[in-house]
Structures are given as structure tokens and as C-alpha cells.
Amino acid sequence: MRSTFSPARARSRFVALGLALATAASVLVAGAATGAATAAGAPDLHGLRVLITNDDSARGLDAGFGTDGKGLYELRKAFCAAGADVLVVAPWSQQSGAGARMTSPGFAPVPLTVQAVTPPAAYAGDCAAASTGGAVFGVCQSAGPCSSSTPTASPADAVNVALSRFAKTYWADGPDLVLSGVNFGQNVGATLNHSGTVGAAVTAREYGVPAFAFSAEVPRDLAQIPFVPFAQTAAFATDLVAKTVRSKQLKPGLVLNVNYPFVAAGETLGKPVSTVAGTSNDIGLTFNGDVPRTGGTYQLSAGTPAAETRKNADTTALAANRISVTRLDGDWTWTESAGLLTVLLTLFG
Template sequence: MKVTTTSIRRRSSVLVVGAAIAATVLTLGGGAQAASPAPSLAGLKVLLTNDDSARGLDAGFGTDGKGLYELRKALCAAGADVLVVAPWSQQSGAGARMTTPGFSPVPLTVQAVNVPAAYAGDCSSSSTAGAVFGVCTTAGPCSSSVPSASPADAVNIALSRFAKTYWSDGPDLVLSGTNFGQNVGSTLNHSGTVGAAVTAREYGVPAIAFSAEVPRDLAQIPNVPFAATATFAVDLIAKAVKYKMLKPGLVLNVNHPFIGAGETLGKPVFTVAGSSNDIGLTFNGDVPKTGGTYQLSAGTPAAETKQNADTTALAANKIPITALDGDWSKSAPGLLMLALMGK
């Protein structure tokens, strides 16, 4: 019972810290855009990653890293020292998948990325000069024709080796995002954005995953709130620094809502991961016993069954903040323990 008790205490402390951070940002009101003066993150060493790739090839819609560059811009403007190590190519839905060597070593190449022109000068004054790297699973060079590393790979290689070439004692924080699309409910189990943050926990580095909601009206996709999410992220991190809440084991998942015409941005709220997934993946078509092809598409999400769920908060245009323990273990029911022990 000693291990189980320790696990429970650790989980409880993480949740308490997460709740405390959420409580401190309630004063930010409608998403922190009106906060003044601008918060400072001077000296904070931030490793930034995502699952939308490091290259930012799709500058218009954001499906290939625009959210990362908007977050990088806001962090550097607030004085943070930012190093980007992210997948070479889009890795949505990768979860916490990691490349494994099998019976022989596997090469992983960390390759410098040309920063999109609109963001080129954002971090020039920091010690890293805002360096951006993509990671692929080949001996190099990385290209669109070679396999990309996963978000977890990027964090793993950065925290175990590469980040030390820039900081001898960092980073202080790992950020993952801003993701193109929300990561709430059961989607968390499969999110590459969240998987990267959970991987940071294995190294004892606090981590926060940020996602921006994609509207169901596809014509509004160019208006995904990357800039607003980045502004909120800086305010949230500044609060966490001020109250000394960036501690090992802390993993937060934050989702910023899309605000349509006539809608109002709600306040940040502390939530739990919901049971629905906000996507409603559907396999269409009939396949005989001999096999065949289904068509996978987004459908109607299942009704949410949990109280205080992140899915419900996001649907109400609030900003859900969910503390994750990054630990899948759970205390076994007493009767099950006795049965397995043969008593």
C-alpha cells in the first residue's frame, strides 16, 4: 500500500497546484487580452514544441505550425528565452508515440528550420536567437519524403541531449502548441500536443499544452484564435511564475475557444477531462466478413456525461484548464486485490 499511497498523494498535489493556477487566472476575465501592464517572462527558458510541425509551411490557415510561431512571438516579446524543437512534419494524433531502436540504432536528425519571414525577427535578442529545429527519423537531411519524428520524440531528444547545447540548466518549462484544433475530453489520450507535454513530465520539467479551437464553419478557419491563445498563454505562465507554481510533475492542458460573431469570450475555469471527444469520429460503410474499406469522418460527438468537463466549458466559450497527472496507474479495488493475491 506504500506505493499506492504515494501515487495518490502525488496525484493530489498535482491537481491542487493545477487548481491553484486556474484560480490565479480567474482575475484575467475574458481571456486576458485587457491585462495591463504586459507580463514579463524575462529569463524564463522555454522549450517549445508542437504536433503541427516546425516548418510553418501553411501560413494562411495554421495547419502546419502557425500556432507555434504565434506562441513563440508572444513568449519572446515577454522576454522569454525560447528554443523550438518540434516534429519535421505534421504529427496530429500521434499521442505519446516514441521511436524505438529495436535491434539496431535508429538515426534521429535535428535540423535547423528556416523561420517564416513574418516571424523571422521575433526572438533575435534572446540567447538562443529563437532557434527553430525540426526532427526526423533519418540520417539526414530531413525532407518531406522522409519519416518525421513524433512530438514525444522531439521532447525526448531535446530534454535528454540537444537543449543542453543551449542551456546547461534548462529549460524551466516545456510548452506544446499552439495546436490547430482543440484537445479536450477523450481526445487527450491520442493528442500529440498533449503527448509532448506528458513526455516532459518524465524529465521532471513542468509542461503546458495549448490548443486553439477550430470552428465548425470551415470558412472561419483563417480566424482560429492563435494570437489570442498566445496572449493568454503568456499571462497564465506569468501568473504561474509569480506564485512559484512551475514545479516538476505539473502538466496542464489549456484550450482557447473560437469566438464567433456576437459571442463573448468567457473566463478561464479549472476542469476535468471529459468523456466525450468533440470530434465524433465515425466509420461509415458496411464491410463484409472478408474485409473491406470504411470511410472515416467527423460526426456528432457523444453527449458529455462528466460534471465540470473541459468539453462543456469549451462549448460555453470558457477557457478550460485541466491538470493532468501523466500517470496511468490507478489504485486497484480492494476485492480485486484480494482475488489476485489469492486470499
């Protein structure tokens, strides 16, 4: 999920995570800390098959702010430059805040069309050496060609159709890794459940494919939005993935949520740190107005995020200009509840 109204210093969003998962992520963060920006060139990722998706759309139509896919194209550019074999399958249109929503066929089949997209001119030749040619596809919910009026598929839909069927037309045994992003806006704290960027990564986990979600922080100052750190986030992404591969940590079930800070003039970028999901709400959603018991209309707007209450939170790290790396379990089961459930269920005899 993204928000152009999120404060540059206050952050937050996702499900509560176990400290054991955060500890496992620290192994990767420690390695990445030595090379957050690879000055000597891109890491070597030759042979790595990468499926890229996002929740900002595949088409990259917004050349100004980059709200609908610029981050995806920067990620594609960086990984192709590092030698990875890249295929893009993403929603046809903007799907910020879609979470892990997936199209349901109900009692009749629902058509999902995977349609080729021409990359923006600035990124046209980035992946010429890849076996896939860096092919880009958008997914819409239609039996015919996708258009401006066609309902779009969700980020989870895009991953679902790619990993179950479409990616096999390029790689017989599928990708080695799924990347989601680079998202326009941070995905931290209590609102992670609603993030389409994270939802796509969690969907990849259902197929046993490791997945990383990358997000770039949006500043509160609207004049600074053209400078959202897409390219910097993409450079860090290649470095993190390379270190994950070299350390033999790229394993099924691995899901990382990475948030790269917007560093204003006079500020300094901090190191990558292992974090847990915060409890605050990055957007601070507020319902304004008084509605009687008979019903009526509220005005929903962005407000002030609540103070963070969790130690080592992603929200706190991002507020300090550190690169937040959180390992997600992608599993709703709370193992610590086993004792409680045993007591409750014995009451049923």
C-alpha cells in the same frame, strides 16, 4: 489531435483525471481569470528558459489556415516578447494524432536528425534578444538532411531528444518549462489519449520538467478557419505562465492542458475555469458501410459527438466559450484500484 470538422460548440478528449488534480489547477485558474488578455503588454518572463514543441510541425508552411505550425510561432513570439529565452524543437512534419508515440530503435540504432529551420518571414525577428536567438529546429527520422520525403519524428521524439541531449547545447541544465502548441484544434475529452500536443507535454513530465499544452479551437464553419485564435491563446499562455511562476507553482510534474475557445461574432469570451477531462469524443468518429465477415472497407468520417456525461468537463467549458484548464497527472496508475488488486491477487495464493 486536431480536427477541422469539430463542431464549434461540442467538444471532448483525454484520460480520466482525479478531482484532486483539478482542484490544484483551480489555484492557477483563479489568478489567470483576472488577466486572460494582458492589455497593458506582455507579462515579465525574463530569465525563464522555455522549450517549445508541437504536433503541427516546425516549419510553418501553411500561411493560410496555419495547420502546420502557425500556432507555435505565435507562442514563440509571445514568450520572446515577454522576455523568455526560447528554443523550438518540434517534429519536421505534421504529426496530429500521434499521441505519445516514440520511435523505438529495436535491434539497431535509429537516426534522428535535428535540423535548423528558418522561421516564416512574419516571425523572423521575434526573438532576436534571446540568448538562443529563438532558434527553431525540426526533427526527422533520417541520417541525412530532413526533406519533404523524410519520415518525421513524433512530438514525443522531439521532446525526448531535446531534453535528453540537444537542449543542453543551449542551456547546461535544461529548460525551466516545456510548452506544446498552440495546436490547430482543441484537445479535450475522450480523445486526449491520441493528442500529439498532449503527448509531448506528458513526455516532458518524464524528465521532471513542468509542461503546458495549449490548443486553439477550430470552428466548424470552414470560412472561419483563418481566424483560429492562435494569438489570443498565446497571450493567455504568457499570462498563465507568469502567474504560475509568481505563485511558485511551476514545479516538476506539473502538466496543464489548456483549450482556448473560438468566439464567433456576437459571442463573448468566458473566464478561465478549472476542468476535468470529459467523456465525450470531440470528433465523433464514425465507421460507415457494411463489411461482411470476410473483410472489406469501411469509410471513416467525423460524426456527431456524444453527449457529455461528466460534471465540470473541459468539453462543456469550451462549448460555453470558457477557457478550459485541466491538470493532468501524466501517470497511468489508478490509485483507487489498490483495494481491488489486493483482493484479486490474493486469489493466486
